[in-house]
Amino acid sequence: xxxxYIFSGSLPENASTYVTREADAQLYEGxxxxxFCYVLNSxxxxxxxxxxxxxxxxxxxxxxxxxxxxxxxxxxxxPPEQWYADLIDTLIDSFGLDLDFGDWWSENQLNTLVTRFxxxxxEVLLVEVQEDIVIFIDEIDSVLSLNFPTDDFFALIRACYxxxxxxxxxxxxxxxxxxxxxxxxxxxDKQRTPFNxxxxxxxxxxQLHEVKPLESGLGSKFSSPQAIMQKILHWxxxxxxxxxxxxxxxxxxxxxxxxxxxxxxVKSRIIESWESQDEPEHLRTIQARILRDEQRAGYLLExxxxxxxxxxxxQVIADDTLEQSELQLSGLVVRQQGKLRIYNQIYYEIFDSxxxxxxxxxxxxxxxxxxxxVASGSTEDSWLMRGKALQEAEEWAKDxxxxxxxxxxxxxxxxxxxxxEIAAQEKEAALxxxxxxxxxxEARNQLLSEANKKAQGRISIGIVVLVLAILxxxxxxxxxxxxxxxxxxxxxxxxxxxxxxxxxxxxxxSSSEKITFDSNEAxxxxxxxxxxxxxxxxxxxxxxxxxxxxxxxxxxxxxxQEIKRSQKVLAEADxxxxxxxxxxxxxxxxxxxQGDLQxxxxxxxxxxxxxxxxxxxxxxxxxETYFPKDNQLLTxxxxxxxxxxxxxxxxxxxxxxxxxxxxxKSLTQHLYDQLEYFLKAKNWKSADRKTSQLMLNIAxxxxxxxxxxxxxxxxxxxxxxxxxxxxxxADNRFGFSVQKEIWIKTGNRLGIKPEDWNSxxxxxxxxxxxxxxxxxxxxxxxxxxxxxxxSYVSKDDELYKRIKDNSVGYRxxxxxxxxxxxxxxxxxxxxxxxxYNNKFxxxxxxxxxxxxxxxxxxxxxxxCKV
Numbered sequence: 001x002x003x004x005y006i007f008s009g010s011l012p013e014n015a016s017t018y019v020t021r022e023a024d025a026q027l028y029e030g031x032x033x034x035x036f037c038y039v040l041n042s043x044x045x046x047x048x049x050x051x052x053x054x055x056x057x058x059x060x061x062x063x064x065x066x067x068x069x070x071x072x073x074x075x076x077x078x079p080p081e082q083w084y085a086d087l088i089d090t091l092i093d094s095f096g097l098d099l100d101f102g103d104w105w106s107e108n109q110l111n112t113l114v115t116r117f118x119x120x121x122x123e124v125l126l127v128e129v130q131e132d133i134v135i136f137i138d139e140i141d142s143v144l145s146l147n148f149p150t151d152d153f154f155a156l157i158r159a160c161y162x163x164x165x166x167x168x169x170x171x172x173x174x175x176x177x178x179x180x181x182x183x184x185x186x187x188x189d190k191q192r193t194p195f196n197x198x199x200x201x202x203x204x205x206x207q208l209h210e211v212k213p214l215e216s217g218l219g220s221k222f223s224s225p226q227a228i229m230q231k232i233l234h235w236x237x238x239x240x241x242x243x244x245x246x247x248x249x250x251x252x253x254x255x256x257x258x259x260x261x262x263x264x265x266v267k268s269r270i271i272e273s274w275e276s277q278d279e280p281e282h283l284r285t286i287q288a289r290i291l292r293d294e295q296r297a298g299y300l301l302e303x304x305x306x307x308x309x310x311x312x313x314x315q316v317i318a319d320d321t322l323e324q325s326e327l328q329l330s331g332l333v334v335r336q337q338g339k340l341r342i343y344n345q346i347y348y349e350i351f352d353s354x355x356x357x358x359x360x361x362x363x364x365x366x367x368x369x370x371x372x373x374v375a376s377g378s379t380e381d382s383w384l385m386r387g388k389a390l391q392e393a394e395e396w397a398k399d400x401x402x403x404x405x406x407x408x409x410x411x412x413x414x415x416x417x418x419x420x421e422i423a424a425q426e427k428e429a430a431l432x433x434x435x436x437x438x439x440x441x442e443a444r445n446q447l448l449s450e451a452n453k454k455a456q457g458r459i460s461i462g463i464v465v466l467v468l469a470i471l472x473x474x475x476x477x478x479x480x481x482x483x484x485x486x487x488x489x490x491x492x493x494x495x496x497x498x499x500x501x502x503x504x505x506x507x508x509x510s511s512s513e514k515i516t517f518d519s520n521e522a523x524x525x526x527x528x529x530x531x532x533x534x535x536x537x538x539x540x541x542x543x544x545x546x547x548x549x550x551x552x553x554x555x556x557x558x559x560x561q562e563i564k565r566s567q568k569v570l571a572e573a574d575x576x577x578x579x580x581x582x583x584x585x586x587x588x589x590x591x592x593x594q595g596d597l598q599x600x601x602x603x604x605x606x607x608x609x610x611x612x613x614x615x616x617x618x619x620x621x622x623x624e625t626y627f628p629k630d631n632q633l634l635t636x637x638x639x640x641x642x643x644x645x646x647x648x649x650x651x652x653x654x655x656x657x658x659x660x661x662x663x664x665k666s667l668t669q670h671l672y673d674q675l676e677y678f679l680k681a682k683n684w685k686s687a688d689r690k691t692s693q694l695m696l697n698i699a700x701x702x703x704x705x706x707x708x709x710x711x712x713x714x715x716x717x718x719x720x721x722x723x724x725x726x727x728x729x730a731d732n733r734f735g736f737s738v739q740k741e742i743w744i745k746t747g748n749r750l751g752i753k754p755e756d757w758n759s760x761x762x763x764x765x766x767x768x769x770x771x772x773x774x775x776x777x778x779x780x781x782x783x784x785x786x787x788x789x790x791s792y793v794s795k796d797d798e799l800y801k802r803i804k805d806n807s808v809g810y811r812x813x814x815x816x817x818x819x820x821x822x823x824x825x826x827x828x829x830x831x832x833x834x835x836y837n838n839k840f841x842x843x844x845x846x847x848x849x850x851x852x853x854x855x856x857x858x859x860x861x862x863x864c865k866v
Contacts, residue, residue: 005217027039042286044241045203045241047203064129065136068087114153122170135176137177158194182325205238211238246266289326304333364396378412415491536569536577539569543565548593566593588617594610688800699711712860720861734811736815773799774799774813774816
């Protein structure tokens with residue numbers, strides 16, 4: 001008997017509405033045979049329910065099983081050491097191993113993290129557990145949001161399979177990976193991936209012969225439950241979430257006096273106003289998956305459009321391209337008989353042609369021409385924009401986070417438009433010269449004719465007039481030619497810069513080296529150079545920018561040549577141009593580039609002179625060089641780098657102590673200015689991060705990158721008050737004083753040391769974290785909490801997104817960044833971790849992550865009476 005249809009979260013082991021599919025037998029038999037299996041499919045397709053049911057069957061066969069949820073709050077947004085520690089700790093609890101984790105972890109400190117995990121599997125797990133073992137790793141796609149590479153983790157899973165030859169004990173251990181990702185997304189190295197040794201389990205929609213458990217719940221409500229199920233499957237295509245949901249709707253409708261038909265229910269309760277009715281979220285999840293990456297969304301939408309257009313003829317052949325994999329992982333399309341098809345009729349009705357067109361318009365107004373231009377290998381000029389279309393595209397692109405190809409397309413369009421303008425000007429100039437030559441010849445003949453008629457005494461005057469007329473015509477022609485030549489030079493200079501930006505992009509993609517000047521900055525300055533009216537200033541900007549690009553590419557000889565070119569044209573510019581806003585900013589960028597080059601050449605004294613000149617310009621012209629202006633050449637980062645670069649080079653002797661203090665004071669004020677600017681703009685993410693930078697700067701801990709215990713306890717009270725005042729003024733939901741108020745209201749103590757914490761303090765901290773939105777008891781996204789730990793916000797940007805989407809809630813959420821800056825030294829950390837592992841059964845890592853930082857920080861806030 002069906003108690004209730006469950007369509008949110010995993011179905012429990014004994015759920016009466018569980019539908020057994022072909023995948024159930026494949027996964028169970030594969031794991032029972034010791035095969036490595038993976039289930040990679042879209043959200044809400046029944047992966048977790050399949051895992052729960054398979055674990056139940058395996059346990060009945062005396063197979064020891066454990067499930068690790070990689071999306072859990074305790075193992076997201078953490079350093080790699082803590083990630084592996086939590087992973088091992090979860091397995092210890094799941095298998096009930098008798099192991100003192102703290103001691104074992106300390107004994108293996110000299111090993112790499114992957115080696116520790118391998119030793120745990122081989123020397124602990126396979127020794128303590130004598131039965132066959134299956135480890136289910138769920139939400140495997142969560143590794144994509146980690147801030148460290150996980151290729152070694154997947155390589156270890158593969159190694160466990162390969163070790164079976166040398167160590168038969170490994171035959172008892174197998175893995176099952178589940179998530180929403182394609183194998184190529186998770187690990188690119190084909191030689192290390194576990195996905196080419198395992199068995200892929202395909203999750204198909206419910207078939208009519210499989211849905212008897214669902215029919216039983218309709219039997220008491222309808223005379224022909226099988227006919228009803230056929231209609232349901234017609235609309236859902238057997239998609240598990242939608243099928244269970246529609247069954248529940250029909251049961252509810254059957255209680256009405258005049259129940260609606262299946263079609264009426266689908267249209268009224270699912271399709272119409274679908275975004276507002278989509279609870280629990282399902283359709284919006286599909287939409288978000290397709291649109292989540294602005295750089296790829298256009299391709300996915302266009303691929304989906306092709307699937308819709310060829311639905312009847314099935315012309316889209318399924319392959320393993322990244323775009324097709326992404327579209328299938330969204331759940332919108334499925335692979336059937338080697339072709340891509342839309343999963344079901346509900347999706348077909350909701351995600352229709354109008355939806356596609358609207359999303360493409362929102363992505364970019366030049367979608368079609370851009371696609372064809374890219375398809376041509378970025379060589380077909382006929383697809384570039386001009387005139388009004390280009391102006392509208394540039395206006396649209398102002399606040400967008402564009403891909404490199406988009407920026408390249410806009411730059412190429414602008415460049416082509418200028419070239420055509422130059423060609424038109426040259427043509428007009430040629431016609432103008434012809435007219436002027438003709439007019440000059442006519443004037444000359446007329447003057448000569450008149451001169452012959454005049455008296456001999458006035459012949460000399462006529463000659464002078466003639467010469468002046470000829471010279472006048474010649475001057476006009478020379479001026480026009482000069483202007484055209486200058487424009488040509490400017491376009492050639494920008495073309496070379498754009499080419500360098502491309503090389504820089506390739507280096508960024510292929511190198512793990514930290515990039516201080518990237519292709520985006522090169523293209524930004526390239527585009528802004530068109531707004532500089534003075535020829536010498538424009539060239540100086542482009543040459544200095546090219547020097548920066550060459551420096552990043554380690555081509556120092558070419559970088560030196562560009563600096564000399566920039567210096568030469570600046571010397572040719574008149575004083576009025578140099579003293580203009582653009583002139584002053586370009587000089588700062590030039591001297592910064594010059595200083596960067598001298599540092600790479602190890603000429604520190606010359607570098608210091610260059611940075612000092614840039615700093616003096618900034619100091620003497622604060623209004624002209626203040627960073628938040630429209631089409632600003634100087635960014636806040638540029639100004640900040642000038643200060644930081646100069647501070648590094650200033651010696652610690654007494655003769656330069658005054659200069660160092662001046663630069664440090666100026667940098668602090670600049671960071672305050674940036675913070676105030678971001679707060680006024682409601683850019684919470686940038687403001688939060690700038691707060692962290694500012695506090696490190698005030699505490700003189702920029703180089704270390706963290707605040708230790710003493711730094712916090714001695715932090716400047718006036719600065720804490722000032723920062724708090726800026727946050728509260730920007731939005732009275734935020735600020736240290738608001739957080740302190742919530743801290744106290746939720747029962748947390750002030751003035752205690754971290755080592756004095758107890759379990760009640762931890763519980764009170766959780767209440768505080770819930771109140772300010774740092775902690776989610778139910779998990780985030782589609783992930784439900786699977787224990788009483790809950791989860792911290794799982795992604796770096798998740799909190800900022802939530803704040804933006806909800807303008808009223810999240811009181812006290814920010815600033816958060818300062819609490820993410822680690823202020824405990826390594827020794828203190830180890831002591832705290834050990835003590836908390838003992839107190840809280842291995843959760844010391846989780847507890848110390850944010851809560852212990854909050855203890856010390858809010859005690860200082862209270863001391864300063866903020």
